[in-house]
Amino acid sequence: MAPAGDVPAFLAALAAGADAIYLGLKHFSARMQAENFSISQLSRLANLAHDRNARVYVAMNTLLKPGDPEAAGRLLDRLNRLVRPDAIIVQDLGLVNLARQTGFSGEIHLSTLANLTHGASLRAAAELGASRVVLPRELSLDEIKMLASSCPAGLDLEVFVHGALCYCVSGRCWWSSWLGGKSGLRGRCVQPCRRLYRQGPKGKPERLFSCLDLSLDVLARPLQDVPRVRAWKIEGRKKGPHYVYYTVKAYRLLRDEGNTPEGRKTALSLLDQALGRPRTHAGFLPQRPHKPVDRSQETGSGLFLGTLKRETAKAGGRPITRISFQSREELLPGDLLRLGYEDEPWHRTVKVRQHVPKRGRLDLRPEKGLPAPPAGGAVFLVDRREPELARAIAELERVVVASGPLREEAASEFRPTLPAPAPRRRSQFRTLCRVLPKGRLDGEPSLWLEPKALHTLPPRMAARVQWWLPPVIWPEEEARYAEAADSLRRKGARDFVCNAPWQIALFPERKGLEFAAGPFCNISNALALEELRAMGFGSAYASPELPAEDLLALPSQSPLPLHIVLKGLWPLGLSRHLADGVHLEEPMRSPMNEIFWVRRIGQNHWVYPNWELDLSPHKAELEKAGYSCLLTIREFWPKTVPHSDRQGRFNWSLRLL
Known part of the structure; x- marks a missing residue:
């Protein structure tokens, strides 16, 4: 399954024989720095892909703000009518709702951003109507097998095998x-x-x-024997066609001929040519884990070519500085070079204009408005245009052009049906702690659910506390948290906060229990809140990263009582x-x-x-807007870490693009 951030990368994926291509539109894509695709452009490309038995998945995998559902719905409606992709990839529950409302004909795949990390989460995904779950990149082979054994019928799994690691x-x-x-x-x-x-x-x-970059390379083959794993995913929608072509070729070889020494050797050679970062298996093999962060290595992408030289000469009586480097590799016209690293002020990308032989010299032109590169600065090859790939892309481009002119994007009159807002409640206050603190709290107590600490819980305390599940529960932790939650329920606990929507599936017995979707669920629009209500949640926390206008607008749209984090370490x-x-x-x-x-x-x-995050100066505005619970998070500060007096308003006064 290949990434495509632009048309050449899409065509490179087809030329390499990808079985599926995933990409983003100009809006609502989690890789907005990529060029991405228009609807009319994509309609012809999707036809070409389908003619070659390749599937097309469209990533609409951003969060929707309160004002976004109508625009997202119109885009999804046009996508369904004009492109008919095989699936959309989403993280926001609001887009699941919009897919239902627009009658979207393809599958729904839940993005890795949706954070499905344990077996019960897969059952919740199937109940929601998802066809596939994209698993986190942090999982080991054993953990993937655990999830596959829990995967309900009708749900597939997708596993990252190559690309950047967050x-x-x-x-x-x-x-x-x-x-x-x-x-x-x-x-x-x-x-x-x-x-x-x-x-x-x-x-x-x-x-x-x-x-470093994830690269399972030869270790990917055991995934073929894991039931429910249907796709090997290559990350890289911001990469060029060269990367796409070589990584797809490599993993096709590993899938089809990886049991032969020749196939493995050729595949590894192709990956060496793909111009990514230094590679790691990360934690895929639990018995031989690799550290994905290596302080001793630079982690910029590309093939190292050499270092810059600065020479000063006189021309017309004036000194002129020339910047050049001697390339370790042959360079072709159209190749892209990166000078330096992205956090260096002189960093830039340069296109090669002429052929440079191996060990040849390339002179670089100065660029107005940018600092001059220093002597010793590193140069990397990050994308290239070798003749074979250029010919393959050009041939496919001719096929696309021959299919006719771009169709006009038909306007959509779709308007989503928004839920009725819930009645307002009087505001209350809560304090969230790791352990029960001494002294008075600001409002009702909430505690993080820590299985190891439950044996010290005072009698009858379970029923008085609101219990918070962690933002991430890994596969081998699931049983402990499920048992701890059941133990609390039997001791009288009734109030639970799930910090991923799927955690509600850890509670097979829900009668008499109250569930809130916590702030780590990243809830930011009314349609997502409506999906939570249908899943069994009685209230929810708004995402604290929303700006003021959205935070103040959301309660009046919410079908659930809405809460917010007022203050504390975030x-x-x-x-x-x-x-x-x-x-x-x-x-x-x-x-x-x-x-x-x-x-x-x-x-x-x-x-x-x-x-700390501190919205307490705006407490009156938040109460007036309709927030029914304002939470303070209390954490222990390390003794060695000084407190800053910086005002932590998150995005309150910023425009969240």
């Missing part, structure tokens, strides 16, 4: 949004995890959170990874001198800033 768990990262309104959940991530960070006052800047993200040498509960500094720290809770590492 440091944080998909759907559980607010890093880019928290630092400046560019939401990864809305397709706008600026990848702050790729930057340089330092530990301690004298620590050197290192890439403490930047992951994580930049949750990760299953930790680089060697990174110290827990100790400060790390960003290039902007911001302080972050990491805490391990269960199998996850929570990355926190040293300032």
Whole structure:
């Protein structure tokens, strides 16, 4: 299953023999930095793919804000009528609702951003009407097998085999949004995890959170024997056609001829030519796990070609600086080079204009408005146009052109049916803690459900507390959390908060219980709230990353009583990874001198800033808007981490694109 961020990448996937291609439209795509596709453009490409027995999946996998359902519904309606893709890939429950309302004829695939991480979540997905679940990249082969054994009939699984790794768990990262309104959940991530960070006052800047690329390569073959796994997914919708062509070719070889030494050797050679980052198997083999974060390596994509030289010469009596490098590889016209790394101010992408032989010299022109590259700066080949691939793409382009002119995009008159808003309730206050604190709380108590701590629970306390499940539950943790929740229920607990919608499936006995969808569910529109209501939820928390206008508008649209996080530590993200040498509960500094720290809770590492989310100055506005519960999150601060007086309003006063 191949990625395509533009037309050449789409055609490269077909030329390489992909069985399926996934891509995004100009809107509601989680890779908005890719070129993406228009409806009319895609209609012809989809016909070409179907003629070659390749399926087409459209990723509409961003969160919808309160004002988005109508535009998303019209787009989905046109997509269904003019393109008829085989499936849409979604993370937002509101798009599941819109697919139902528009009569979408294809399958619904739940994105890895939807965060389905344990067996019960798959049963909930099937009940929702999904045909496929895209599994997290953090899973081991044994965990994939566990999920496959829990997979209900009619539901398929999709597994990433190659491509970029995010440091944080998909759907559980607010890093880019928290630092400046560019939401990864809305397709706008600026990848702050790729930057340089330092530990301690004298620590050197290192890439403490930047992951290598996932590459299962020869290890992918055991997945063929795992029932319900129907697709090997290659990540890379921001990559060029060269990458797409070579990775698809490699994994087709591994699938069809990977049992021969020649097939494996050729496939690995193709992957070496794909111009990705340094590769890792990550945690796929539990008996031989690899650290996906390697502080000793740079993690920029591309093939290293050499370093820059600066020479000063005189021309007309004036000094002129020439910048050049000697290439370790042959360069072709149209090849793309990357100078430096993305967090360096002189970083840029350069197109090669002429043929350069191996060990030949290429002179670079200065660019107005950009700092001059320094001597010693690294140069990488990130995309290329070898003749064989160029001919294959050109031939397919001729077929597309011969199919006729682009059709006009027919307007859609679709308007979604929105749910009736719930009656307003009087606002109450809650405090969420890890353990029962001493002294008074601000409102009713809520506790994180920690299975190990339940044996110390005072008698009759279970019924007095609201119990919060964690944002991520991994496969081998599922039984413990299900048993702990059942034990609490038998002790009188009635009030539970699920921090992924699918966690409600951990409660086979729901009579007399109350369920809220927690803030980690990323709920941001009325149609998603309507789906939660149908699943059995009685209330929900709004996503705290929404800006003020959306936070204040949502309660009047919500079919459920709506809550919000008012104050407390909110994580930049949750990760299953930790680089060697990174110290827990100790400060790390960003290039902007911001302080972050990491805490391990269960199998996850929570990355926190040293300032709190604090919307308390807007408490009166939030109460007036109709929020029925305002939550304070109380966490223990590490002794070594200083408190910042930075105002943590998240995106309150920003425009979330």
